[in-house]
Amino acid sequence: MRPGTEIVMTDAATRRIGDVDAYRRTLVAAAYRMLGTLADAEDAAQEAYVRWLRLDAGEREAIENPGGWLMRVTGRICLDVLGSARVRHETYVGEWLPETIPVGTASGDPAAVVVGAEEVSTALLLVLETLTPAERVAFVLHEVFAVPFAEIAGVLGRSAAACRQLAASASRHVGRRAGAGVPRSRHDELIAAFAAASASGSLDALVRVLAPDVVLVSDGGGIVSAARRPVRGADHVARFLLGLAAKQPTATYEPAITGDGLGYAIRVDGVIVAAVTFATDGERITDVWMMRNPEKLSAWV
Structure with missing residues (x-):
């Protein structure tokens, strides 16, 4: 946790975060596809948990689907990060590549194992880099993690129909750029x-x-x-x-x-x-x- 984000937890809050901690790997996996580096993905997932902890007990108890809530918050965080990513890439020294993760890494970090799944290729991440931030978030949330468009609408601040169009446009773009796969x-x-x-x-x-x-x-x-x-x-x-x-x-x-x-x-x-x-x-x-x-x-x- 970054300096300045420390939160004192009650016993009840500790138990509650333990209940939702099982979602961490999925959140990091989603954020990695949206942001392209493991460090940024872990930061995004951690920030989502910080926001969860900042809710009062009543607010947390009222959330029927903590995993869905955390995924939506992670999506919003990634959207904000992507908004500044182009500027950061423009000032990056030399060429920028997304981070490559070995499949089945035995680093002891379960998040690294998840984001190293076989379908996460450098080629795909480079294609995703060409999408707008909204397209990338919509594509990853819906096409990869099956988040309903009604929920993505809350992430992007657009209508469900507009989110459907964004995801469809992104999917077509990814399909054209990825080309035919080699066995x-x-x-x-x-x-x-x-x-x-x-x-x-x-x-x-x-x-x-x-x-x-x-x-x-x-x-x-x-x-x-x-x-x-x-x-x-x-x-x-x-x-x-x-x-x-x-x-x-x-x-x-x-x-x-x-x-x-x-x-x-x-x-x-x-x-x-x-x-x-x-x-x-x-x-x-x-x-x-x-x-x-x-x-x-x-x-x-």
Whole structure:
């Protein structure tokens, strides 16, 4: 809990928050899809709980569906955060990527396990970034968590019909941008071929597994070194990756399952320094996403 939000709880309040604490993972999962980073998602869920605790006992008892109440409040918090997110991204140092969470992480944080579900891919989160804040909230709440439009209306301050239109528009946009899915088994075969080509150190071998118009995006957050702009083209991306490997000769590359399929955790002396995920077209790798920002690697430790 952030400084200044401490609340003294009675025994009854403690019992009541214990009853609703089971919703936390779902709230973090929803907020992660809306905001794109685990830290922001956990902050949003925590703020929802703070607002719950600030209700008096009578107000809490009058809420028949605490989970629904918390989800609506979390949605409103995320809507506010998304309103300022574009400004924050404009001042972000280098390229911004959503946080990648490994599937089935054993970090001990149950929220991280939930948000690392297989359907949460970098590709999807990047498409969601192109939506308006209202579209993103409506899409996530309805399409992913089946929140009724009548309740979403209270979150967005619009009519249920308007919320239905927002969700439908977002769904069409996501469908067009996401394109046809590549079977996970095929994706993983291509990534395994990429790993073998990378290990060989052969520029030609690596170029062959990359699409001609492949794009590599690296997010260092201004904290660690990363490519300030996307690297484009098979030859340039291959040279960038081989050059990076040469600079880190002691690095280990551990396979990991992510929402994008097979990816890799890069560690130096046992410390996570990057997480790499990919998109493919079924034939070659089309996108390489390299997360180097240590603030977005907490789930990989």
